[in-house]
Amino acid sequence: MTKLKSLLLLSAFAMISCSEDSTSDIVTAENETQITSTESKDDITEIAFPDSKGTATDVYYTGIKMAVENVNGNYIFEGDIMIPKGKASKSPVNLVLEKGDEVSQAKSVGRTSAYWEDNTVYYEIDSRLGNQDRVFDAISHWEANTNLEFVKRSGQSDYIYFTPGSGCSSYVGKVGGKQNITLADACSTGNTIHEIGHAVGLWHEQSRVDRDKHITINFENIQTGREYNFQTYQENNFDGDEFTTNLDFGSIMMYSPYAFSKNGQPTITKTDGNTYSVQRSQLSNGDVTGINAMYPSSNGGEEKPTQNYINGEYYTIEGLTVLRYYDQWYYNMGWYGWKRVELIEGVWYFA
Secondary structure: OEEEOOOOOOOOOOOOOOOOOOOOOOOOHHHOEEOOOOOOOOOOOOOOOOOOOOEEEEEEEOOEEEEEEEEOOEEEEOOOEEEOHHHEEOOOOOOEEOOOOOHHHHHOOOOOOOOOHHHEEEEEEOOOOOOOHHHHHHHHHHHHHOOOEEEEOOOOOOEEEEEEOOOOEEOOOOOOOEEEEEEOOOOOHHHHHHHHHHHOOOOOHHHOOOHHHOEEEOHHHEOOOOHHHHOOOOOOOOOEEEOOOOOOOOOOOOOOOOOOEOOOOOOEEEOOOOOOOOOOOOOOHHHHHHHHHHOOOOHHHOOOOOOOOOOOOEEEEOOEEEEEEOOEEEEEOHHHOEEEEEEEOOEEEEO
16 A cells, blocks of 8 residues: 655645646647557456547656646546646646745645645535445445545535546545546446545555565556556655555555456566456455555544654655755755755745
């Protein structure tokens, strides 16, 4: 089970309505690769737009370059994770300011908090959504097994909105404002539990950094243009905590062995070459361990523990990936080398 070591989840990367997002910085077609899609055995991996072909492209989100699929102007990561378009760009965004610069320059990238405060997730259900019991059942499952509480929205500005769509999709973590969880008629209660997992901050299990100890990615079987879906978070420049010592095949966040197969052959196998079973019935023990570490119990006035930063490790904080070194923060500026930075009231400045 993986979460980012961040005060801002790359929500995503880290969701506002995918159909309503707008941006003036659309990635140009010459930077895109056409996706090829064919029939596969996979019937469990969540996909945002199962009936549409997209193009593979690179965007910058919270200062980090990432590979996504552009489907009709919507940025999709790993099949079902939506990237807020208004917060992504085709060119790098400066996330570190000089002392004296206007704070609005930094805030324009749309940073928000990763976590839902007070372990409370506000939600609303689109009246057009069919089979709303799957939403209520999924919420009940989350509340029965974790420290999270889901409260029907009564004017709150930040909330999850369950709405119809052509597939199953969500943003990762609290993005800020209205963030859609889209559910096609075929999306089950288990799929809904999975998408809520993204919305509260969970990523896909098979992308954890140590996954190669447990699984083999068969790139020759992956649909052309969708290879990026199988990168680890480290390969995508993100850092994360692992809450279980081994990859959790039982996680509700785990890809199917046939995810994005172009030929009906498995794209993921165990290291011994065998396939494995996945489930969309319930949170696994590892899922529960991970989410409760992110959202500790508030009983008795208990507070979220203070982050203990370890020297020599990378963290993503307020949208910037930084290195902890001798109890200070350093930012890699490429040709310009490493620069020491400071976080002041949620904004990074050059020290």
